[in-house]
Amino acid sequence: PPVAAVIPAAGRGVRLGPGAPKALRALNGTPMLIHAARALAASRAVSLVVVVAPPDGAAEVKSLLDAHALPGGTPSGSLGRTDFLVVPGGDTRQESVRLGLDALPPEYGIVLVHDAARPLVPVDTVDTVIEAVRDGARAVVPALPLADTVKEVEPATEPGTPEPVVATPVRARLRAVQTPQGFDRETLVRAHEKVTDDVTDDASMVERLGERVVVVPGHEEAFKVTRPLDLVLAEAVLARRRL
Ligand code: CTP
Ligand code: MG
Secondary structure, three states, rough: OEEEEEOOOOOOOOOOOOOOOHHHOEEEOEEEHHHHHHHOOOOEEEEEEEEOOOOOHHHHHHHHOOOOOOOOOOOEEEEEEEEEEEEEEOOOOHHHHHHHHHHOOOOOOOOEEEEOOOOOOOHHHHHHHHHHHOOOOOOOEEEOOOOOOOOEOOOOOOOOOOOOEEEEHHHHHHHHEEEOEEEEHHHHHHHHHHHOOOOOOHHHHHOOOOOOOOOOOOOOOOOOOHHHHHHHHHHHHHHHOOO
């Protein structure tokens, strides 16, 4: 089946500090969401990219995509051979993803969900995820082993109070999860219809349905731009790639 990618880009980027919505901030002169859209469009398998824009920023995002588009456009616009659509997002990431899914034409049987905040994901990672879905997995996440040891704590109710440690999961069994996460479309749509809990990724919604989710190797360059230091790293990676 044809593959579409939904790129949630509607967040404000509070942790990055004051400024434009995170996905619209520039990395070496190009908006983060353009880097992310190109990274997905670089996969030969991806034929549609749906960008979920900040709620009041859909027109701006559309003109950014048009400005960075290559020749060969279609009515909705294109990045090279890849078509794109823009829809306004919602208050939560989950809602934004659902609004992106709602905009998908019927022929797309495989859906990737990719954070605009992971602008540097290598195309090999995208293709690895797609391959695993094509090979029969209903939900696939790219992930890496952790460098840090992780503690579960009892979160402090007053700021500045030390937090008691509750448990230390065995690090070798933990994985830090990235995007794009890949899904059989019907499974992801069902998860978004049935699961209402607050979650931080799409695969966890599929897990709550009781469906199997599998992990494939992620990539260091698929890190999420979250805090100011991440901008420094992202621009250094781009400079190394000469972009
Ligand atoms: N996102 C979205 N709609 C929201 C919230 C987040 O589309 N209402 C998107 C972000 O644009 C980002 C991705 O989800 O591409 C991952 O979220 P995160 O890194 O948390 O980005 P923000 O929510 O923008 O950042 P912060 O949490 O620091 O405000
Ligand atoms: Mg957020």
